[in-house]
């Protein structure tokens with residue numbers, strides 16, 4: 217798979233941790249389309265999201281990438297459960313060690329935007345997850361009605377259903393239209 221440029225469509229979650237969880241996806245609930253194809257892709261993503269500065273790159277080794285991808289799927293299981301209103305103790309156990317390790321190397325930063333930071337990207341990502349877990353914003357956490365992407369619904373009416381209306385919203389609309397004309401069975 218090729219590396220691709222990151223655009224604003226990759227940063228729709230309203231939170232750095234959730235944007236990180238959305239670096240893999242699919243048209244449905246499976247997570248097979250990997251966008252963090254190598255350590256360079258991870259660095260590019262982190263740069264675009266402002267989690268590392270240009271003078272820190274290259275930041276990630278391929279070993280770190282592997283660890284980060286494992287952590288990402290653990291965190292996705294946890295936050296997807298939270299979005300469904302479930303307390304997934306098993307998912308918490310899986311990521312707790314990563315978050316504790318990040319806290320162990322964390323440093324107190326300036327009060328804005330985050331109080332805690334860490335020398336390296338994997339720990340910064342873990343601290344972003346920790347911040348979200350402790351934050352009232354998590355009440356706005358939702359999973360896309362079609363795919364596995366997660367986001368904070370910042371809309372007033374809290375009726376946001378899709379990660380990206382032009383992708384998942386559009387696919388759902390086309391399907392509804394098809395069912396109306398041809399009945400419930402796909403071809």
Ligand SMILES: [Zn+2]
Pocket residue numbers: 360361362363364365378379380384
């Ligand atoms: Zn979606």
